[in-house]
Amino acid sequence: MKKLVSIVIVLITMSLQAQNKKWTLIECVEYALENNISVKQSELDVKSAEIDKLTATGNFLPSISASSSVNENTGLSFNPVTNNAQTTTFLSASGRINVGYTLFDGLRNIRTMQRAEISKLASQYRLDKMKDDISLFVANGYLQIILNKANLEVLKSQNEVTKEQINRTEQLVEAGSLPRGDLLEIQATDASEKQNIVNAENAVQISLISLAQLLLIKDYENFDIEDEGYDVVDLGISNKTATEIIQAARESRSEIKIAEQNVELAEKDLQIAKGSYYPTLSAFFGYDTRFTDATSFRQSIDPDNPFSTQQIGTVEDTGQAVVADFPNTITTETTADPFIDQLSQNDGIGYGLQLSIPIFNGFATRANVKRTKVNLERSRFQLEQAELDLESTVYQAYVDAKGSLKSYEAAQLALQSQQLAYDYAKERYDVGLTNAFDFSQSKLRYDNARIEVNRSKYDYIFKLKVLELYFGIPATELKF
Structure with a gap:
């Protein structure tokens, strides 16, 4: 009983821990890379390339096949061993082993092997790109949750200030120091702030659900993230020039590597297609044997009367008879030899070379070669376009990161100014030198400034990480 109670307590504890778990960004990224469907599909592509x-490796090995048959014949049939027709019932069996090997096929097997290697490498690059994309999606969703939570905290904290102002204003109105309109203005501000808080809470919940769906986590209600300890972490990328980042991206990004591998694949396809112009030389070897349990008839010399004398002609001049001795044979029925003996007695071997020379096949080979040339040119254009797109994308990311940093710095300065203005307005309102409307407007500008700092901060963090990713830093090594 005590053991059962202990197990129940452990299970309950584990359940509570699971419900209270807060996911870190690294945990979310690693979980997504292990469970995301798109990543799994890319992993299957790598396995397919390995197959x-x-x-392609098997094309270099000889082909070996074996066949056998067992027959039972009734009536007039040919004995498979003696090849004599006989009317009887007998069992027969045959077996054959064939070996074939391609000696030369226009180097197509070699090219196919090389193509398989390139295809496997291209699949791995596509998998790497998919992992980078998923990591960025997760990071963006994660930072969006942090931003929404930070904005929610701003709204809640400022609403607490508003509630304090309502209590103080009520006292001043009752004392006759302030008009009732000021109280109504602050109460209206409180209602508007509460509505904004509800909207912010919904935004947090929606962003949590979006990230959970990306991670394929179905327990939306208990899913939450660790929203503390994330700040701007620059690994030195902000000191790099756009040219340095673009050059690093060309060397490390999977987009360029995939396009380069596609060019190599098209080149191999062209070589394989041209191989069809050449003859194919192959060697073959075959071994077969037979067995039957049918009886056979054999002719032998009659031991009692081995020879008989018969006239075969006459001498024309003398008329003398010409005679000769002929063997007297008798036919005897014999049983079949043992199975093992027949396997060696009735076996046969065949071997040789086979040469196939292509002469004309309706322009199929020529059309295929031309088609692969077109594909090769297309893949080269795609590589050139990928390089241009990457350069444009990286440069845009560089400009976005720089602009986002300036926006973040400007938002911080604006927040400092708005905070001073808010503190000044609060002091004036506390001594009755300004009305509730002016104070509410100052407070609203201060709240918006704090929200803008949060937005620009996490926008800069994300764009900075995008730039680091283009520079070649692995997604799992990004620091936040």
């Missing part, structure tokens, strides 16, 4: 490589 293609196995198939």
